[in-house]
Structures are given as structure tokens and as C-alpha cells.
Amino acid sequence: MKIIIAGAGEIGYHLAKLLSMESQDIYVIDQNSERLNHLNAHHDVFTKKGDAASIAVLKEVGISDADLLVAVTESQNTNLTIAGIGKTLGVKKTIARISNTEYIKTKEINFSDVGIDYMISPEELAANEIEVLIKETAFNDKFEFEEGELSVLGAKLSSESLIVGSSVREINLKYKFDFVVIAVKRENSSDIIIPKGDTVFESNDQVYFSVPRESLDKIHELVDTKKIGIKDVMIVGGGRVGSKMARRLCHKNLRVKIIEQDREKCFELSDELNNTLVIHGDGRDIELLEEESLNNTDAFIAATGNSETNIMTSLVAKSKGVKKTIALVDNMNYMDISQTIGVDTLINKKILAASAIFRHVRKGRVLALANLHNVDAEVLEFFVRRNTKITQHKIKDLNLPENTVLGGVVRGGKALMTFGSFMIKPGDRALVFCLPDAIPHVEKLFNN
Numbered sequence: 001m002k003i004i005i006a007g008a009g010e011i012g013y014h015l016a017k018l019l020s021m022e023s024q025d026i027y028v029i030d031q032n033s034e035r036l037n038h039l040n041a042h043h044d045v046f047t048k049k050g051d052a053a054s055i056a057v058l059k060e061v062g063i064s065d066a067d068l069l070v071a072v073t074e075s076q077n078t079n080l081t082i083a084g085i086g087k088t089l090g091v092k093k094t095i096a097r098i099s100n101t102e103y104i105k106t107k108e109i110n111f112s113d114v115g116i117d118y119m120i121s122p123e124e125l126a127a128n129e130i131e132v133l134i135k136e137t138a139f140n141d142k143f144e145f146e147e148g149e150l151s152v153l154g155a156k157l158s159s160e161s162l163i164v165g166s167s168v169r170e171i172n173l174k175y176k177f178d179f180v181v182i183a184v185k186r187e188n189s190s191d192i193i194i195p196k197g198d199t200v201f202e203s204n205d206q207v208y209f210s211v212p213r214e215s216l217d218k219i220h221e222l223v224d225t226k227k228i229g230i231k232d233v234m235i236v237g238g239g240r241v242g243s244k245m246a247r248r249l250c251h252k253n254l255r256v257k258i259i260e261q262d263r264e265k266c267f268e269l270s271d272e273l274n275n276t277l278v279i280h281g282d283g284r285d286i287e288l289l290e291e292e293s294l295n296n297t298d299a300f301i302a303a304t305g306n307s308e309t310n311i312m313t314s315l316v317a318k319s320k321g322v323k324k325t326i327a328l329v330d331n332m333n334y335m336d337i338s339q340t341i342g343v344d345t346l347i348n349k350k351i352l353a354a355s356a357i358f359r360h361v362r363k364g365r366v367l368a369l370a371n372l373h374n375v376d377a378e379v380l381e382f383f384v385r386r387n388t389k390i391t392q393h394k395i396k397d398l399n400l401p402e403n404t405v406l407g408g409v410v411r412g413g414k415a416l417m418t419f420g421s422f423m424i425k426p427g428d429r430a431l432v433f434c435l436p437d438a439i440p441h442v443e444k445l446f447n448n
Contacts, residue, residue: 029051243273261281389445409431
């Protein structure tokens, strides 16, 4: 597959890195020589210095025989222009990074008519993820599939967790509701354990469950925590993500405070957010946070433009007894410590954007793709087509790769767990967790 990436910033770099691991033909265009040299030094990609909106430059990298053009520069208008020109020059599919989410939601304009097949907004993706996570005080990761019919939940086990010391087989016998344990990550280890029946849970394990909607309230039993309702939310940072979250949470009738350092921005937020208390101040000021009743806050979202500020203020919130803390970070290297420093969840909007784009590269009918935080693995949702290998045998006879777990299917709008004698049928939407080396094999199972 030939893929052209316009823009070698953090999204473009991360995407090129992921794709180069899979032996794709990757071409990256940017006007910054330093970025391109860094890419060349670390990854097997082709680079071209120049303006990706130039017809001549696009022709030089062979746009007419490319399968995918991804425009992820810092400029929305440039990305839309690049995608439109690329489509006219013959690329099969185009994706453009945007900042104005009105373009995604409008029905008045069909952007495919002007050559833009898909649009992604990193800020919108981050807000979507925070909105899902804010409901879950017990879990630090949550991904919903098929409008929540099937979810993947991640939690760190405390020493009091009821399943610590038990095996997967034992908890499956003890707890009489549907769920599948799909992955375990030990403390201070980068290795992912694909659980077997005799896998024993340990304190501080990061465990991921696949859970149907009707089991969501019961799954808390396994991590020994009760689901606590969120009523009061404090947001530090009134930028795009912070203001989006304030607006969404107010619509859910939550009490929201937003702290913003820029005085003029505070006036704008006050005009836009009628049901939000907007406070002018520095979110790093602990006295200010305490004056604003931080210790009575249920959830804390740090969404300033500074990763370190977001992490530190979230740690302060956690020390004051806040149940749920979420920090937005731009530095991708921080994602490796997301479950060890004390903040419930770190979110990187650029990784989210790269993951959203990556779905279009996967073979088979991939409906959705999620990358678990701090885990080098993917959760893929496939639409099951007729005459594919996955439909020809029971699960136990499929010869699945070792590093793969089937997390369930959605059939006729209802989630079903996929145990040994289960057979997947055409039309199912199947959830698969797999490590990178298993992905090609899994894709073959879902291809004709």
C-alpha cells in the first residue's frame, strides 16, 4: 500500500512510524529539513522536502498511483487544499486534519465532492475520549464499540481487589455475568500478557476486560470498587478541548468550573458557556484550587497547552481526594508512564488522531480501531463478510495466533461473548485484541 503523508509534525511522524513497522510504502512531505532528517534517521520512509499543496511536488512522489493521502499539517486550510488537489490528481482516498468540527457535523456540504473523503479533528477525538472516561471512576481506560453495546475497560488492580491471587479460570467460574479478560500488563514491565486460564492476577496489574452493556454495572466487583456518580467537575484550561468539555458536561447537567489564565479568553468563555462558572486564574495556584473547593470535586480535567502543568495539577487534585483525574499531554513520551505516576488517565490527541487514521490502512472491513493507553496493541472491530475464514470454524478450531483474543461480537444489535464453541457469522461485528505481530494473521481471517 502506497501512502503519502503531508506534514511531518507529531501526528505525521507518529503515523509514519506506525506504518513503517508494517512495511508500507510511506512518503512524507514537509518543508522542514530537520523533521525529515529525523524521520530518515529512525524509520524506513521516503521523504520529500517541499510544499505538499504543490501539484509538482505531489506528482514527484507519485500521487496518481497512491492508495492514501493523509494531510496532517498544522493548517486546516492547507490540509483541505492538499486533499482536494491530491484527489484530482488520482489518489484513491484522502484524509484531512481539521480544527473546525462544524465541517464534520454539517449535512449541507458533501466534502467528498471536492475530494475530501474523511476529516479528523484531534481536539474532537480528545473530547470524545474524555467524555467516555469521565463516567468511569473505577477505570482508567474505556473504549466503546457499536454505541456502547460492547466496551473495553482497563483498570489497575489494588491489593484489595477481589480477583488478586485468583486465576482467569477461577473468576470465570465465580462471577456469573458475561465478560472476557483480554490483556494483562504487569507493573514495571512493558510486556503484555495474553491471559490463559491459569493466568493469576497480581496487585498493581493493569487489566483489560471486554464487557457487554448489561455487565457494565457488575464489572466493578472484579476490581473491588463501586461506581461513583460524577456531579462536580473542574477543568483547568479553556482552550479548544477544555471549552468543548465544559459545553458537553453542562449539557449532561453536571456542575462545571473552568479555570483560565487569559483574561480575555475568560470573557469569551463566559459568553459561550452560560451554565459554566468561569474563573480567571492560574491553575497551578494550589490556594486558588482549594478556594474553589477542589477537595469537593468529583472529576478534574487538566487541558492547558502545557503537558507538565496538566500532570502536576492532576497530581495535586488526586492528593486532595478527587476521584477521577484526566490530563491532556502533548509529549508522547509521557504516555509510557500513564499508569504509574498517579494520574488516572493521560490523553494525547495526536496519538488519537494517528489511530483514527490508521483504521483506513488495515485490511479487511475495519469499522473501528483503538489503541490502549501505555499498551503496544490494538483493539479492532471488523465487519464479518461472507466466505471469510473466521466464519468457517468454531472459535476453538480457528487456530488463532497466540497474541490474539476475541472479545465478543455484536449480532443484531446485541453483544455476545465468543467462547470456545461459538461460531462467528457473516454480518457480525467482531472485536479483536491483538499484539502487532499477530495483526497480519488476524486480517487474513477477516479477508475473503
